Amino acid sequence: MIQQTRFVTYLRVSTQRQGQSGLGLEAQRKAVQDYAATAGGEVLAEFVEVESGKRNDRPKLAQAMQRCRLTGSILLIAKLDRLSRDAHFLIGLEKAGVEFVAADMPHANRLTVGIMALVAQQEREAISARTKAALAAAKARGVVLGGYRGGPAVNQAEGVKAASAARRKAALGFAEDVGPLVQELASGGLSLRQVAARLTEQGIRTARGGTVWTAAGVSRVLAVSA
Numbered sequence: 001m002i003q004q005t006r007f008v009t010y011l012r013v014s015t016q017r018q019g020q021s022g023l024g025l026e027a028q029r030k031a032v033q034d035y036a037a038t039a040g041g042e043v044l045a046e047f048v049e050v051e052s053g054k055r056n057d058r059p060k061l062a063q064a065m066q067r068c069r070l071t072g073s074i075l076l077i078a079k080l081d082r083l084s085r086d087a088h089f090l091i092g093l094e095k096a097g098v099e100f101v102a103a104d105m106p107h108a109n110r111l112t113v114g115i116m117a118l119v120a121q122q123e124r125e126a127i128s129a130r131t132k133a134a135l136a137a138a139k140a141r142g143v144v145l146g147g148y149r150g151g152p153a154v155n156q157a158e159g160v161k162a163a164s165a166a167r168r169k170a171a172l173g174f175a176e177d178v179g180p181l182v183q184e185l186a187s188g189g190l191s192l193r194q195v196a197a198r199l200t201e202q203g204i205r206t207a208r209g210g211t212v213w214t215a216a217g218v219s220r221v222l223a224v225s226a
Contacts, residue, residue: 005041006073006203007032010064012049028078035103036076044073044203066177068098071203075100171224174207179225182218192218 009032013024025048036043045067049060068075080102181204185195192215199213206217 005039006071007036007041007043007076008064008067008071008073009033009036009043009046009076010049010061011046011078012051012058012061014051031078031103032076035101035106041074043076044071065096065098069096070178070205072205073203077102079104171207175221175224178204179221182221183225186218186222191215 009029011025011028011032029046033043045064047060047064047067049058051058051060064075067073075098077100178199182195182199185198186192190198195218196213196215199218200211203211204213205211206213207221
């Protein structure tokens with residue numbers, strides 16, 4: 001069975017007045033809904049922001065991106081400029097691991113951001129080449145590069161502890177992301193089993209990337225995020 005494409009939509013207006021009146025929002029909403037329907041996809045959630053495009057610290061966009069990561073969805077916007085006119089911001093969005101598409105420019109995520117990424121890659125390669133040249137020159141002067149230069153012996157027990165700490169950190173990070181949503185559902189009087197069912201229905205991924213939640217999984221998240 002082919003899984004239906006899932007979208008999280010993000011709508012933005014620049015002024016509080018537009019947000020209250022709905023001016024501009026309905027046109028954006030229709031554009032993203034039409035795109036999702038044409039693509040045969042499903043809209044899981046909608047986030048609306050009232051903020052200037054000149055600002056990059058937008059909480060609703062952050063929430064939309066977080067929901068995309070949790071559900072494996074694509075961030076869907078009406079127009080590319082609803083995200084930002086800042087190239088660095090768009091590249092940062094790509095690095096965040098969130099795929100996005102603009103209804104007015106369906107290939108913008110592949111072309112526009114791709115070109116930006118290539119320019120950035122070219123600069124990184126130039127820096128790498130300069131670094132290698134500097135190292136080669138240092139080696140030619142007799143500078144010893146690399147290799148073990150003393151220090152404490154490697155402690156395998158410490159390595160095990162570090163790995164365990166990393167797993168705990170990952171669990172805490174996941175609980176921090178999904179915890180507020182789980183707590184919100186649980187505070188509404190739902191049982192652990194019912195909360196698990198809701199999370200599964202909404203397409204929220206589990207800590208291991210699964211698509212089906214259990215009461216035990218909900219309990220663990222509540223315990224960690226409490």
